[in-house]
């Protein structure tokens with residue numbers, strides 16, 4: 001009973017505040033009405049109309065793209081506070097189409113996304129270099145093909161570049177490292193070849209934001225840049241080789257490192273794991289040496305997989321290595337690792 005009474009008395013002031021708002025806003029009907037009907041900028045509307053025409057798309061989602069209505073309310077379209085089109089978010093478009101050139105004529109665009117549209121073919125049009133404010137470019141799970149264009153490095157405000165699950169081929173342009181606001185580069189599940197450009201050693205965690213790099217599930221080969229040091233890195237399922245110990249330094253940034261399914265070949269013995277390491281997957285490589293004892297000092301370690309390598313010696317089995325469900329599986333199929341959790345005793 002007490003709670004009910006308290007709840008009720010608390011809701012009275014709230015109700016009167018709402019009522020006041022209602023009275024104020026209803027006394028200015030003309031203002032609110034005109035603001036909403038005039039929202040869409042005429043130039044943006046013209047461009048969107050051009051995009052609709054070039055797409056030749058019949059999906060019912062485009063029915064809302066009606067020139068007599070406010071384009072800020074159209075499906076796939078988001079306007080900013082100054083009523084300019086700031087986001088175009090296309091997804092699940094079944095009709096075959098290509099990215100329209102006209103997207104480059106929306107000067108306030110911050111986010112451009114095409115996802116889950118496997119009938120999207122062709123490549124990224126050069127016209128997107130006319131989008132100085134673009135912060136997010138996401139073309140994800142489409143049939144986009146051809147090389148990753150060099151001209152993406154002209155998008156100086158780009159923070160997020162997501163091009164995963166496409167048919168992109170050829171090398172990764174070294175010039176992407178010139179995008180100095182970039183925080184997340186995800187090119188996973190394509191057909192990219194060649195090596196990781198040395199310029200990628202320039203990618204660093206920012207003061208506020210960590211850097212994430214995913215190049216997994218491609219056909220990348222060769223060694224990785226010596227100065228690379230970022231928080232989240234996924235290079236799994238490639239043909240990378242040589243040394244990767246630069247990612248494993250005590251004061252390194254690494255928190256989430258997946259190098260599994262490659263041909264990395266280096267001595268783990270002298271490595272010092274980054275203090276903030278949470279996840280480490282080195283499985284399915286050719287890494288040799290012993291597992292450094294320092295691994296048991298890692299406070300945040302949650303998952304580790306060292307299976308399918310050439311490691312030897314006693315497993316440091318204490319701390320989080322023991323606590324966080326690191327079963328024999330995580331150490332299996334090495335040359336001569338021994339001791340718990342493996343069944344074979346050290347000699």
Ligand SMILES: *[C@@H]1O[C@H](CO)[C@@H](O)[C@H](O)[C@H]1NC(C)=O
Pocket residue numbers: 093094095096118119
């Ligand atoms: C792609 O387009 C073809 C031809 O219009 C259509 O038959 C098919 O269902 C579409 N596929 C997808 C995944 O949307």
Ligand SMILES: *[C@@H]1O[C@H](CO)[C@@H](O)[C@H](O)[C@H]1NC(C)=O
Pocket residue numbers: 092116117118141165
């Ligand atoms: C890609 O999109 C299709 C729908 O077009 C969906 O069924 C599939 O799960 C998506 N794949 C990924 C990896 O997101």
